[in-house]
Amino acid sequence: MFRKSQAALEFLTTYGWAFLVILIMIGTLAYFGILSPSKVLPNRCTFGAEFQCQDYQISATASTFKLRLKNGIGEPVSISAITLGSEGSTQYSCTLTDPASLPYTWTSGTSVDFVWGTCNTVAAGFVAGEKGKVLVTVTYNSIASGVTYARQVKGEVYANTI
Numbered sequence: 001m002f003r004k005s006q007a008a009l010e011f012l013t014t015y016g017w018a019f020l021v022i023l024i025m026i027g028t029l030a031y032f033g034i035l036s037p038s039k040v041l042p043n044r045c046t047f048g049a050e051f052q053c054q055d056y057q058i059s060a061t062a063s064t065f066k067l068r069l070k071n072g073i074g075e076p077v078s079i080s081a082i083t084l085g086s087e088g089s090t091q092y093s094c095t096l097t098d099p100a101s102l103p104y105t106w107t108s109g110t111s112v113d114f115v116w117g118t119c120n121t122v123a124a125g126f127v128a129g130e131k132g133k134v135l136v137t138v139t140y141n142s143i144a145s146g147v148t149y150a151r152q153v154k155g156e157v158y159a160n161t162i
Helices: 002-031
Strands: 044-046 051-059 064-071 077-085 095-098 104-106 111-117 131-142 151-160
Touching (some): 051 151
Antiparallel strands (some): 051 064, 095 111
């Protein structure tokens, strides 16, 4: 009768040690950031076919957001609004500093640097050294069509915050 208890105890002890080793390994991987998928995912900037994203930067230290887009529509357009947002509870908001005013006339095939300042980067949850996602909505219309035919293109920038 005691031999059966000893075998059961040895069985449970062996599985207990194995379970403890697995927990230590998972804890070590999490501590060194290997289990954090955001560190593994690449930086990306995606927009519709209308605009090609050429460069981007999210800065927590300078409280700025920079975006270089190329007009791929094939005709001149007028940019009437560009709004920024995020997925957090506090929305990411900035003030457009370059170009200084909207509407902005944008010729076909050219690149434009859009720069925002006084961003609430920290309040929106962006931390230097970690990845952040900025949602961008560009409202535009064709110069030939006029303001009554406004369109929107949504894009996102997922990048390391500096």
